[in-house]
Amino acid sequence: MPTPRPARTRRTLYATAAAILTITALLLASTTARGATTTPLYASTGWKAETAQGIYSLSPDPYTIVFADDTARTKLAGYFTEPASQVTTSVGVPITVTTTLDTTPVGSCPARHRIIVHYTYRPLGTQGMSQARPCYNTVDGSAWGGHILMDSEYWTSSSWFSTTTTVNESHRQNAVTHELGHILGLDHPNTDRDQDGVVEAYECVKNAAGWTPVLCAPNGGDRSSTGAGLFVPGYDLTGLKQLLANYYLRQTG
Numbered sequence: 001m002p003t004p005r006p007a008r009t010r011r012t013l014y015a016t017a018a019a020i021l022t023i024t025a026l027l028l029a030s031t032t033a034r035g036a037t038t039t040p041l042y043a044s045t046g047w048k049a050e051t052a053q054g055i056y057s058l059s060p061d062p063y064t065i066v067f068a069d070d071t072a073r074t075k076l077a078g079y080f081t082e083p084a085s086q087v088t089t090s091v092g093v094p095i096t097v098t099t100t101l102d103t104t105p106v107g108s109c110p111a112r113h114r115i116i117v118h119y120t121y122r123p124l125g126t127q128g129m130s131q132a133r134p135c136y137n138t139v140d141g142s143a144w145g146g147h148i149l150m151d152s153e154y155w156t157s158s159s160w161f162s163t164t165t166t167v168n169e170s171h172r173q174n175a176v177t178h179e180l181g182h183i184l185g186l187d188h189p190n191t192d193r194d195q196d197g198v199v200e201a202y203e204c205v206k207n208a209a210g211w212t213p214v215l216c217a218p219n220g221g222d223r224s225s226t227g228a229g230l231f232v233p234g235y236d237l238t239g240l241k242q243l244l245a246n247y248y249l250r251q252t253g
Protein backbone atom coordinates (compact mmCIF):
# COMPACT_ATOMS: atom_id res chain seq x y z
CA MET A 1 0.00 0.00 0.00
CA PRO A 2 1.60 3.27 -1.05
CA THR A 3 1.81 5.98 1.53
CA PRO A 4 0.40 9.38 0.67
CA ARG A 5 2.36 12.49 1.34
CA PRO A 6 0.95 15.99 1.67
CA ALA A 7 2.26 18.30 -0.97
CA ARG A 8 3.40 21.75 -0.02
CA THR A 9 0.79 24.38 0.60
CA ARG A 10 -0.66 25.58 -2.66
CA ARG A 11 -0.03 29.18 -3.50
CA THR A 12 0.61 31.04 -6.67
CA LEU A 13 3.61 29.65 -8.47
CA TYR A 14 4.58 32.46 -10.79
CA ALA A 15 8.29 32.07 -10.12
CA THR A 16 8.47 28.54 -11.45
CA ALA A 17 6.41 28.99 -14.58
CA ALA A 18 9.19 30.13 -16.84
CA ALA A 19 11.36 27.14 -16.14
CA ILE A 20 8.50 24.79 -16.83
CA LEU A 21 7.85 26.39 -20.19
CA THR A 22 11.24 25.35 -21.46
CA ILE A 23 10.41 21.76 -20.63
CA THR A 24 7.05 22.14 -22.33
CA ALA A 25 8.62 23.01 -25.64
CA LEU A 26 10.69 19.84 -25.58
CA LEU A 27 7.82 17.62 -24.54
CA LEU A 28 5.54 18.91 -27.25
CA ALA A 29 7.76 17.25 -29.79
CA SER A 30 6.33 13.90 -28.75
CA THR A 31 2.75 14.90 -29.48
CA THR A 32 1.27 12.95 -32.38
CA ALA A 33 -0.88 14.40 -35.11
CA ARG A 34 -4.03 13.14 -33.39
CA GLY A 35 -3.17 14.96 -30.17
CA ALA A 36 -2.57 11.80 -28.17
CA THR A 37 0.91 11.39 -26.82
CA THR A 38 3.16 8.38 -26.72
CA THR A 39 5.15 9.69 -23.79
CA PRO A 40 3.90 11.47 -20.67
CA LEU A 41 3.21 15.16 -21.14
CA TYR A 42 3.21 17.59 -18.23
CA ALA A 43 2.17 20.88 -19.79
CA SER A 44 0.65 22.24 -22.96
CA THR A 45 -1.55 25.14 -24.02
CA GLY A 46 -3.67 26.31 -21.12
CA TRP A 47 -2.74 23.63 -18.62
CA LYS A 48 0.17 22.47 -16.53
CA ALA A 49 0.64 19.42 -14.34
CA GLU A 50 1.39 19.94 -10.67
CA THR A 51 4.80 18.26 -10.90
CA ALA A 52 6.17 20.81 -8.41
CA GLN A 53 3.78 19.21 -5.91
CA GLY A 54 4.76 15.64 -6.83
CA ILE A 55 1.76 14.96 -9.06
CA TYR A 56 2.38 13.60 -12.56
CA SER A 57 -0.78 11.65 -13.30
CA LEU A 58 -4.39 10.91 -12.45
CA SER A 59 -5.37 7.32 -11.73
CA PRO A 60 -8.70 6.06 -13.10
CA ASP A 61 -9.99 4.90 -9.70
CA PRO A 62 -13.09 6.71 -8.40
CA TYR A 63 -12.90 9.74 -6.11
CA THR A 64 -15.33 10.75 -3.41
CA ILE A 65 -15.92 14.29 -2.21
CA VAL A 66 -16.68 14.52 1.52
CA PHE A 67 -17.01 17.40 3.96
CA ALA A 68 -15.24 18.55 7.09
CA ASP A 69 -18.46 19.56 8.81
CA ASP A 70 -22.13 20.19 8.26
CA THR A 71 -21.62 23.84 7.33
CA ALA A 72 -19.18 22.95 4.57
CA ARG A 73 -21.58 20.32 3.28
CA THR A 74 -24.56 22.66 3.30
CA LYS A 75 -22.76 25.58 1.70
CA LEU A 76 -20.53 23.83 -0.79
CA ALA A 77 -21.84 20.42 -1.89
CA GLY A 78 -23.85 21.91 -4.72
CA TYR A 79 -20.80 23.58 -6.23
CA PHE A 80 -19.04 20.27 -6.78
CA THR A 81 -21.85 18.57 -8.68
CA GLU A 82 -21.12 20.02 -12.12
CA PRO A 83 -17.33 19.67 -12.21
CA ALA A 84 -17.59 16.18 -10.68
CA SER A 85 -20.04 15.18 -13.39
CA GLN A 86 -17.83 16.71 -16.08
CA VAL A 87 -14.73 14.80 -14.96
CA THR A 88 -16.77 11.61 -14.66
CA THR A 89 -18.17 11.80 -18.18
CA SER A 90 -15.55 13.74 -20.14
CA VAL A 91 -12.33 12.51 -18.53
CA GLY A 92 -13.50 9.07 -17.43
CA VAL A 93 -12.48 9.35 -13.78
CA PRO A 94 -15.63 8.95 -11.63
CA ILE A 95 -16.12 11.58 -8.93
CA THR A 96 -19.04 11.27 -6.53
CA VAL A 97 -20.26 14.06 -4.27
CA THR A 98 -21.31 12.36 -1.04
CA THR A 99 -22.95 13.57 2.18
CA THR A 100 -20.19 11.98 4.27
CA LEU A 101 -18.45 13.98 7.00
CA ASP A 102 -14.73 13.37 7.56
CA THR A 103 -12.76 14.98 10.39
CA THR A 104 -9.27 14.05 9.17
CA PRO A 105 -7.07 17.02 10.20
CA VAL A 106 -5.98 19.42 7.47
CA GLY A 107 -2.36 18.47 8.07
CA SER A 108 -2.97 14.79 7.31
CA CYS A 109 -3.82 13.12 4.03
CA PRO A 110 -7.28 11.58 3.88
CA ALA A 111 -8.05 8.05 2.68
CA ARG A 112 -6.98 7.38 -0.91
CA HIS A 113 -9.02 9.26 -3.52
CA ARG A 114 -10.98 11.17 -0.92
CA ILE A 115 -11.31 14.94 -1.15
CA ILE A 116 -12.30 16.71 2.08
CA VAL A 117 -13.96 20.11 1.66
CA HIS A 118 -13.75 22.80 4.35
CA TYR A 119 -15.57 26.14 4.64
CA THR A 120 -12.99 28.41 6.28
CA TYR A 121 -12.51 32.12 6.76
CA ARG A 122 -9.27 33.15 5.01
CA PRO A 123 -7.42 29.81 5.25
CA LEU A 124 -4.22 31.50 4.08
CA GLY A 125 -4.77 34.63 6.15
CA THR A 126 -5.26 36.62 2.97
CA GLN A 127 -8.47 38.12 1.70
CA GLY A 128 -10.04 36.10 -1.09
CA MET A 129 -7.54 33.26 -1.10
CA SER A 130 -8.72 29.69 -0.81
CA GLN A 131 -6.34 26.80 -0.43
CA ALA A 132 -5.92 23.34 -1.89
CA ARG A 133 -3.74 20.84 -0.08
CA PRO A 134 -3.21 18.02 -2.56
CA CYS A 135 -1.60 14.74 -1.55
CA TYR A 136 0.22 12.48 -3.95
CA ASN A 137 0.96 8.79 -4.23
CA THR A 138 4.62 8.40 -3.32
CA VAL A 139 5.00 5.27 -5.45
CA ASP A 140 3.58 6.29 -8.82
CA GLY A 141 3.21 10.08 -8.57
CA SER A 142 -0.55 10.08 -9.11
CA ALA A 143 -2.99 12.44 -7.43
CA TRP A 144 -4.09 10.97 -4.10
CA GLY A 145 -6.83 13.32 -2.89
CA GLY A 146 -6.51 15.94 -0.20
CA HIS A 147 -8.15 18.93 1.42
CA ILE A 148 -9.88 21.95 -0.13
CA LEU A 149 -10.29 24.99 2.12
CA MET A 150 -12.70 27.41 0.51
CA ASP A 151 -12.53 31.00 1.75
CA SER A 152 -15.96 31.71 3.23
CA GLU A 153 -15.75 35.35 2.10
CA TYR A 154 -16.90 34.29 -1.35
CA TRP A 155 -20.25 33.43 0.21
CA THR A 156 -20.50 36.02 2.97
CA SER A 157 -19.73 39.00 0.74
CA SER A 158 -22.76 39.63 -1.44
CA SER A 159 -20.95 41.84 -3.94
CA TRP A 160 -17.53 40.25 -3.77
CA PHE A 161 -16.59 40.67 -7.42
CA SER A 162 -19.53 42.55 -8.81
CA THR A 163 -22.85 44.01 -7.84
CA THR A 164 -24.39 41.52 -10.26
CA THR A 165 -25.52 38.38 -8.44
CA THR A 166 -24.85 36.02 -11.33
CA VAL A 167 -21.31 37.31 -11.77
CA ASN A 168 -20.54 36.68 -8.12
CA GLU A 169 -22.04 33.23 -8.35
CA SER A 170 -19.93 32.37 -11.39
CA HIS A 171 -16.82 33.41 -9.47
CA ARG A 172 -17.81 31.11 -6.62
CA GLN A 173 -18.36 28.22 -9.02
CA ASN A 174 -15.02 28.77 -10.74
CA ALA A 175 -13.18 29.18 -7.43
CA VAL A 176 -14.41 25.76 -6.30
CA THR A 177 -13.50 24.12 -9.60
CA HIS A 178 -10.07 25.80 -9.54
CA GLU A 179 -9.26 24.21 -6.17
CA LEU A 180 -10.64 20.84 -7.27
CA GLY A 181 -8.30 21.05 -10.25
CA HIS A 182 -5.33 21.43 -7.91
CA ILE A 183 -6.33 18.28 -6.04
CA LEU A 184 -6.58 16.40 -9.34
CA GLY A 185 -3.07 17.49 -10.32
CA LEU A 186 -3.38 20.75 -12.24
CA ASP A 187 -1.10 23.72 -11.58
CA HIS A 188 -1.57 27.35 -12.63
CA PRO A 189 -0.98 27.63 -16.40
CA ASN A 190 -0.01 31.33 -16.36
CA THR A 191 2.60 32.19 -18.98
CA ASP A 192 4.51 35.31 -19.97
CA ARG A 193 2.28 36.10 -22.95
CA ASP A 194 3.43 39.72 -23.29
CA GLN A 195 7.06 38.63 -22.97
CA ASP A 196 7.99 41.28 -20.44
CA GLY A 197 9.94 38.75 -18.41
CA VAL A 198 7.29 38.42 -15.70
CA VAL A 199 4.50 35.87 -15.45
CA GLU A 200 1.71 38.00 -14.09
CA ALA A 201 -1.61 37.45 -12.39
CA TYR A 202 -4.34 36.64 -14.92
CA GLU A 203 -1.72 36.25 -17.69
CA CYS A 204 -3.15 33.16 -19.32
CA VAL A 205 -4.19 32.01 -22.77
CA LYS A 206 -7.78 32.92 -23.73
CA ASN A 207 -10.22 31.03 -25.91
CA ALA A 208 -12.36 32.52 -28.69
CA ALA A 209 -14.96 33.61 -26.16
CA GLY A 210 -12.31 35.39 -24.11
CA TRP A 211 -12.18 32.94 -21.18
CA THR A 212 -9.00 31.78 -19.53
CA PRO A 213 -8.39 28.31 -18.04
CA VAL A 214 -10.20 27.94 -14.72
CA LEU A 215 -6.79 27.15 -13.18
CA CYS A 216 -5.46 30.58 -14.23
CA ALA A 217 -4.07 32.36 -11.16
CA PRO A 218 -5.40 33.98 -9.12
CA ASN A 219 -8.68 33.08 -10.76
CA GLY A 220 -10.01 32.32 -14.20
CA GLY A 221 -12.58 30.30 -16.06
CA ASP A 222 -15.68 30.69 -18.15
CA ARG A 223 -18.21 32.92 -16.38
CA SER A 224 -21.07 32.38 -18.83
CA SER A 225 -24.26 30.70 -17.66
CA THR A 226 -23.34 27.48 -19.44
CA GLY A 227 -19.64 27.40 -18.70
CA ALA A 228 -19.23 28.63 -15.12
CA GLY A 229 -17.90 26.00 -12.77
CA LEU A 230 -16.59 23.76 -15.54
CA PHE A 231 -13.04 22.87 -16.50
CA VAL A 232 -12.52 24.78 -19.74
CA PRO A 233 -12.44 22.49 -22.80
CA GLY A 234 -9.16 22.72 -24.68
CA TYR A 235 -7.33 23.88 -21.56
CA ASP A 236 -8.00 22.42 -18.11
CA LEU A 237 -10.10 19.56 -19.46
CA THR A 238 -7.39 18.60 -21.94
CA GLY A 239 -4.91 18.64 -19.08
CA LEU A 240 -6.98 16.28 -16.96
CA LYS A 241 -7.33 13.87 -19.88
CA GLN A 242 -3.57 13.94 -20.39
CA LEU A 243 -2.96 13.34 -16.67
CA LEU A 244 -5.08 10.20 -16.95
CA ALA A 245 -3.14 9.15 -20.07
CA ASN A 246 0.08 9.80 -18.15
CA TYR A 247 -1.00 7.25 -15.55
CA TYR A 248 -0.82 4.49 -18.15
CA LEU A 249 2.14 5.90 -20.06
CA ARG A 250 4.23 6.10 -16.89
CA GLN A 251 3.47 2.46 -16.06
CA THR A 252 4.39 1.09 -19.45
CA GLY A 253 7.03 3.64 -20.39
Ligand SMILES: [Zn+2]
Binds near residue numbers: 010178188217218
Ligand atom coordinates in the same frame (compact mmCIF):
# COMPACT_ATOMS: atom_id res chain seq x y z
ZN1 LIG B 1 -4.64 28.10 -7.54
